[in-house]
Amino acid sequence: MRKKGFTLIELLVVIAIIAMLLAILMPALNKVKRLAQRLVCGTNVKGLGTAMMVYAQDFEDEYPMQGGNGGHRWAEVGRTYEWWNPDKSWSDPPSRYLTVASSLYLLVRNADVDPKSFICRSGDEKAFEGVGGDANVDLVELWDFGGESVDTTIPEGGRIVYDAGLPKEHLSYSFQLPYDAGLGEPAHPASATASASTAILADKNPFCDPKLDFAGTRTIAVKKKDYMTLIDWLGANEWVVDDPDDPLRDSTTAWQVQIANSQPHGREGQNVLYGDGHTSFEKRPDISYQNDNIYTMFQGWGPVFTEADKRIGSVTPASNPDPMPGPPTTFPKNAEDTVLVNDDSRISGDHF
Numbered sequence: 097m098r099k100k101g102f103t104l105i106e107l108l109v110v111i112a113i114i115a116m117l118l119a120i121l122m123p124a125l126n127k128v129k130r131l132a133q134r135l136v137c138g139t140n141v142k143g144l145g146t147a148m149m150v151y152a153q154d155f156e157d158e159y160p161m162q163g164g165n166g167g168h169r170w171a172e173v174g175r176t177y178e179w180w181n182p183d184k185s186w187s188d189p190p191s192r193y194l195t196v197a198s199s200l201y202l203l204v205r206n207a208d209v210d211p212k213s214f215i216c217r218s219g220d221e222k223a224f225e226g227v228g229g230d231a232n233v234d235l236v237e238l239w240d241f242g243g244e245s246v247d248t249t250i251p252e253g254g255r256i257v258y259d260a261g262l263p264k265e266h267l268s269y270s271f272q273l274p275y276d277a278g279l280g281e282p283a284h285p286a287s288a289t290a291s292a293s294t295a296i297l298a299d300k301n302p303f304c305d306p307k308l309d310f311a312g313t314r315t316i317a318v319k320k321k322d323y324m325t326l327i328d329w330l331g332a333n334e335w336v337v338d339d340p341d342d343p344l345r346d347s348t349t350a351w352q353v354q355i356a357n358s359q360p361h362g363r364e365g366q367n368v369l370y371g372d373g374h375t376s377f378e379k380r381p382d383i384s385y386q387n388d389n390i391y392t393m394f395q396g397w398g399p400v401f402t403e404a405d406k407r408i409g410s411v412t413p414a415s416n417p418d419p420m421p422g423p424p425t426t427f428p429k430n431a432e433d434t435v436l437v438n439d440d441s442r443i444s445g446d447h448f
């Protein structure tokens with residue numbers, strides 16, 4: 097009796113059907129994965145907001161601001177001086193320069209927040225684990241999410257090596273810039289008294305993304321291939337806001353409003369924490385108080401700023417000798433100007 101089995105053609109048909117099903121299902125599965133990562137990220141952001149409110153109750157309604165209100169500056173090198181030293185001397189001149197991450201690190205020191213809560217699964221960052229190795233320093237004794245590598249000789253003749261990577265490698269979120277610009281202008285840190293619609297924290301500022309090419313203080317050029325992934329409400333070939341009734345028509349192209357979506361979520365949007373503690377995934381960046389763009393400072397000098405000044409905003413590229421200009425140096429123009437930043441934004445120069 098002849099044994100039955102599949103013919104070669106039947107096997108090929110089955111394989112083809114399986115391949116077609118995979119081709120149909122994979123995009124859906126990837127979308128589910130992205131949505132799951134977005135949800136976990138939103139949960140992190142919500143948790144950090146709760147921790148900041150707890151922190152504010154103990155510090156007179158002030159959100160974390162490392163160094164107090166002593167006129168500290170944003171550290172261009174992306175690291176805090178002596179971040180690893182429990183007995184850090186705040187009187188040393190370099191101590192006036194701090195990372196934005198070091199302010200958020202106060203939640204680790206004072207609010208029992210796990211460093212894993214600062215990580216978005218859609219990004220490339222890894223949870224901060226402390227200094228490790230020979231350095232026996234507890235997380236709550238440190239001052240930042242890592243920093244410069246330090247090789248220290250101790251009196252007993254041994255050595256302690258601190259090498260935990262830079263803060264930008266351990267923090268997935270941006271925070272309202274808490275320091276002043278060093279130009280005689282006051283700082284405008286976030287606080288628990290902020291408007292309920294003011295953005296306090298969100299996914300990383302996209303203007304740190306090396307894919308963006310900064311062409312000047314008023315214009316930001318981007319490679320054409322990136323446009324298509326940024327905005328779905330424009331259509332495939334519509335580059336300019338073309339509504340005669342739109343107040344921004346004469347002053348901006350549509351991508352100038354939308355380009356500021358954060359990178360980790362495919363530029364589809366960003367998880368945002370607001371002043372009243374609620375979080376939301378926003379598909380546009382101009383969603384803070386009075387339609388302020390959360391990642392850019394107000395455009396112009398004021399004191400009166402138009403809707404376009406707030407919605408579009410501007411970034412000022414840092415000086416950088418490399419062929420591609422560096423990410424922006426940018427500071428809030430006033431207390432209503434939301435500028436959420438992370439330490440990738442300050443990579444030119446060195447204070448130390």
